[in-house]
Amino acid sequence: MTEYPQRDIFFVSNSVDELGGVTSWSHQMAHLFTERGHRVHVVGITEPAVVQVLGELPYPTTTLYDVHPPRVGPARGIKGRLNVAERRVRAARAAGMREQAAKLTALFRAARPGAVVIVTQVWAMEWVELADTTGLTVIGMSHESFASCKKTSRFRRVQKHYRDVDRMLALTREDADLWIRQGMNNASFMPNPIPFLPEVPSPRTENVVLSVGRLHDQKGIDILLDTWAEVVPRHPDWRLRIYGSGEDEEILKKQCTALGLDDCVEWMGSTRDVPGALRGGSVFVLCSRGEGFPLVLMEAMATGLPAAAFDCAPGVHEIIHDGEDGLLATLGNTGELARRLDTLMSDKELRDAMGEAARVNIQRYTEDEIVRRWEELFAFLER
Structure with a gap:
């Protein structure tokens, strides 16, 4: 060197x-x-x-x-x-x-x-x-x-x-x-x-989709809730677990209630243990309206989680190899993102393969x- x-x-x-x-x-x-x-x-x-x-x-x-x-x-x-x-x-x-x-x-x-x-x-x-x-x-x-x-x-x-x-x-x-x-x-x-590369990745055994980020308009949690309302009828045994806090928290929780999602959405607040939070899920979702080179997406992939994400920036489609270690959807298209989530949630063999690929591929950073x-x-x- x-x-x-x-x-x-x-x-x-x-x-x-x-x-x-x-x-x-x-x-x-x-x-x-x-x-x-x-x-x-x-x-x-x-x-x-x-x-x-x-x-x-x-x-x-x-x-x-x-x-x-x-x-x-x-x-x-x-x-x-x-x-x-x-x-x-x-x-x-x-x-x-x-x-x-x-x-x-x-x-x-x-x-x-x-x-x-x-x-x-x-x-x-x-x-x-x-x-x-x-x-x-x-x-x-x-x-x-x-x-x-x-x-x-x-x-x-x-x-x-x-x-x-x-x-x-x-x-x-x-x-x-x-x-x-x-x-x-x-x-x-x-x-x-990569902020970290944990020695122990997620076992991907929990029926949990994870979101980690500020409760702010840019992060698109409102879009995520609309997307989840389309997905969850097909997967009633799954939960959406949202980590983060921010100025939009109250209005987002009201939206969650209005959509009838209170029983399948978990509001976790902020966490200092992001690796631990990520190991508790099997799929990661990114619904941002805009990003740069999202650290949390890299963290999720390093933890062995396949991601379903809006293709909202060059950084996102540079990090995710679509169809290999995650799945991309057109920005703002909740139906398409719901189908990407459904694909990962329905097929454990697929999400395990993509999760392992994500953990390997992200090591280029x-x-x-x-x-x-x-x-x-x-x-x-x-x-």
């Missing part, structure tokens, strides 16, 4: 401990780089609204703001540009950004030659580009699919704030190609690593392989 130089690596995100996949990914990579001898520092712009419990960390973390910076929208028209109160808020925000960017500059200047700044979310890049990054490699990331990003204000911000970084990373080659067509000639891709690819990228960009 090629030996790469040890570096100072900064992860800069919206928050150090925000609940969500980007935070989990950041700390997973921070641990991996630390284990390889790199010196890691994780930086957040603000405190999050919902905190993820991280425990003791083997690297330092810094949060720039004690309170959230003032929120301002775009100044629209002459009236908006002349609004005195709004101009004061904008001026205060700009001054605060420069002050916080100076903290980043101080951190960056203390780094050894060859240091790398990985900006995991484009909002955080607005502070990084105000800091002095002379002599550092700067990498900007988009942890969502091109299609999902294009529907949001982040699309223009990626084009604006990542245009001049050393490399803009999408999660798949397909998405990187789409960014290149938008004029982002610095675009490439880097997949996520092992932590060692992805860290090696990152270190290769650092060396290439340093030339």
Whole structure:
């Protein structure tokens, strides 16, 4: 194995401990780089609204703001540009950004030659580009699919704030190609690593379909409930077990009751033991309206679960080999997804074969392989 130089690596995100996949990914990579001898520092712009419990960390973390910076929208028209109160808020925000960017500059200047700044979310890049990054490699990331990003204000911000970084990373080659067509000639891709590969996979003996994720519109739990209403009459001895919490919990439980599913849907809340939760199921289902490179899908496959999933992003159909280690359905088509679930629930031999294939195939994203690819990228960009 090629030996790469040890570096100072900064992860800069919206928050150090925000609940969500980007935070989990950041700390997973921070641990991996630390284990390889790199010196890691994780930086957040603000405190999050919902905190993820991280425990003791083997690297330092810094949060720039004690309170959230003032929120301002775009100044629209002459009236908006002349609004005195709004101009004061904008001026205060700009001054605060420069002050916080100076903290980043101080951190960056203390780094050894060859240091790398990985900006995991484009909002955080607005502070990084105000800091002095002379002599550092700067990498900007988009942890969502091109299609999902294009529907949001982040699309223009990626084009604006990542245009001049050393490399803009999408999660798949397909998405990187789409960014290149938008004029982002610095675009490439880097997949996520498997968060874990349990020694003991699921025995797939329980009549349980699992969903793990935030109870939020993006995750499509409302669509999942509609899908389950189509599936369960054929499988009255099966249960849908939903792990997660979020702002949509109350309305989703009301939908569950209205569909008559209370006896066959189990609401488990959040869990810190995802591997244990996954070992309690036989099939995994992903109903998201949009994804990047979904960690929970990788976790399920590493646990030996075949998945039925909406083909909602390039990351999903890159992870799942349709018909080999899982089954894909057209985004939003509950009837098609119900048929995919029915296929897996009806045939134990098939789901065992697909589950074993999933566990083998997902190992192309092992932590060692992805860290090696990152270190290769650092060396290439340093030339």
